[in-house]
Amino acid sequence: MIDRYNFTDIETKWQQKWDETGIYNVKEEPGKPKRYILEMFPYPSGEAHMGHVRNYSIADVIARYNVMRGYNVLHPIGWDAFGLPAENAAIKNKVQPARWTNSNIASMKRQLKRLGFSYDWDREVNTSEPEYYRWGQWIFLKFMERGLAYRKKAPVNWCPSCETVLANEQVKAGLCWRCDSVVEMRELEQWFFKITGYAQELLDGLQELSGWPERVKIMQENWIGRSEGAMVDFPVVGEVDGKELKITVFTTRPDTLYGATFFLLSPEHPLVDQMIDDRLKEDVAVFRREVALEAGFDRSEVEPEKKGLFLGRYVKNPLNGQDIPVYIANYVLMEYGTGAVMAVPAHDQRDFEFARKYDIPVVVVIRPEDEDIDGDTMTEAYAGEGVMTNSSIFDGIPSRECLKKITAYLDKEKIGTASVHYRLRDWLISRQRYWGNPIPVIYCDRCGIVPVSENELPVLLPGDVKIDNKGRSPLPALEGFVKTKCPKCGGEGRRETDTMDTFTCSSWYFLRYCSPHNDKAPFSEEAARYWMPVDQYIGGIEHAVMHLLYARFFTRVFSDMGLIGAKEPFSNLLTQGMVIKEGQKMSKSKGNVVDPGEIVEKYGADTARLFILFAAPPEMDLEWSDKGVEGVHRFLKRVYRTVLDNVRFVSDVQAGAATSGSGNDPSAKSIRQLTHRTIKKVTQDIERFNFNTVISAVMEFINGLQKYNETGIRDVSVTSEATEALLLLLSPFAPHITEELWQHAGKPFSVHSEQWPSYDPELVKTDQITLIVQVDGKVRDKIETVAGLSQEEMADIAMSSERVSKHLEGRSVLKKVVVPGKLVNIVTRPE
């Protein structure tokens, strides 16, 4: 009787054993080369989903493989535990965010353990625990010291009915998600991190990240959005509040300056109110309201029509002295540049549309090389290069040169200067929320903003709070929390009640893992020096910009503080694709979610992991298939049976019970070759993260082994070698079944502590090849022959083929192309 593959017993047995023996726990070993393998830690939403399983299965293969290659591997896990869902759950189910979060962590932890990932659980990190977040507060204080944390006013979404601030995702089509009130904008003093100070460094640093996908780097580059241009001053015609005034614009096209025929301000620009007549006040207010409404729908496909309002004012074009009208326009952003734009309709499409709508002159200042364009008749802006025209002393010069020449001229005349702008904005970290890391600051009427002293950390987030059903943070109303002493003068002080964006927690957790129990510092410098940088980071493409940019920013600040050597946190990045079903992303609303727990129960963790690695390469989206899962499960059953069969055979022979042919049997040799070729292929493909082809190679391997076993002529040493290789190669992918069979084979615990197998180059060499013979590029024959033939010999064999000569009838041979060891192509023409 063949033993049944009882995956549940096997898997739980080994999970327990791994736990007891702590074989996945690591410590720094200065003499030993290290690898730091990291997956993006999860938000503990309650249940692990297939995306998690995919992420962690990929990481686990890489981690286990590197252990077998002799590296000291750090492979930790933890919980990104602060965040909005816990507060929503608190409102809905009347549970404390802390309790809700911790019970989710407990159940997800159970799930991850059941999947058998090789984590060092002793390094588990929970960002909502004081031991962790106190160091987030410490980091905030250091940022403050370095001038990287500051306060300024910024607008928030405000629901007047709930009297609370809403996150963008809580605003649906301009309405509050809970009560459907119209959401207003409110200005609040908030905390920012000065990431813009690192814009250039973060941009330059991308160059070094050769182990990152090109598309992620491009996304970050676009997000930082460096553009070179000039700042130009435009004097306002007439006085404003009794004073002369200049408005500065940023332009990337100083070469088009002579073509500026009007001037635009963002509707929210602070100078607008000063510049307008009282009669226009109402019109401006109406205009602003309309634009604000448009902004609420900004994710729609339709681009709103260009729209403006003349302010009854003019500015002087500083180069040609012309008075040009000033408008506010719906397409000018206050956040970018200076919130003011010089409009050149002939050479900018947006300005062109605006000018046609409001009948503003279009003046061409750059003429394309071989074409004449006329401002009055052109139908779209010309944004390309050409020769200057209508530009006074610059006429006739190629526009490309004038970018620099005009900037230099502006500088000389003191009306402008060369300038670089970034699209990147400072990082708003204030959240008017309860379930987050308290910002460690105290407000004192006498001393102003005072940081909490380091030895007072952490500012504890009060537990046992009352969360009302409107979603307001309970912190401002908690007198025991707010009321405190000023650390400077000892007088009365009020605590900051804003908490930090959860991205602050995930910007340094990879450093905490290096020394998770350190109570003297966020991380020990020695441990970080050993483990950092992360050698392989694995996660979803959705974090291409924000999380990965913030983590890079933190790392650079720590590096500047002298805390770590590495300037970049993640040397190599793998972005995995989504798990989809029926062509769509899995989601509750579509009802196409597959629960990993059910799969594990029905088929086991090894099957779940193996399928997810087999169905597609990591970067690609993965189509879930229940049938495919069954196929993989069948494969594991075959592995189980075949290995047990082999083990029995080997021990029987060794006990002298069986008689079988051995020695230099040709089928035995071909199994040896198959074994070594599989080792080679699997090793190569793991290095390239082509796990799907690794698994198919192992499938072919077992197919070959089964065929060999059926021959009846079996060789003990060949069978032993093949069985051992099979288990070793498969162990990073299906860790439980291989551990079990390793034991059955009489090998010591654990297969996961073994060395990765190596192959014999002699056995990988082919002695037999299939020679492909083509006539005029078409395959006409396939001839089995020996390897290592000369080109002439190959051509001769090809020419002697009957099938080939049939196709040569009536044609003369022009030449023979020979690809050594592979192919002969006979090129002919009709006689």
Next chain:
RNA sequence: GCCGAGGUGGCGGAACUGGUAUACGCGCCGGUCUCAAAAACCGGUGGGGGCAACCUCGUGCGGGUUCAAAUCCCGCCCUCGGCACCA
């Protein structure tokens, strides 16, 4: 609109540097075992033509380079993901 990824059998996918297109798995068809079924195992499986040997077409579409193109070049179409008036 811009940026990025991709389009290969009935399906998921393979083909590394241009050299056997469709490995491996799923599904389907046929068989062995069985009273029967399940499981397991064996064989077949891109389209068209032919009794067959074989011929022919074929990697989104149209062109090109090459002895040879899924792979390289030019133009177009479609799908997915991200960003969006960035001056």
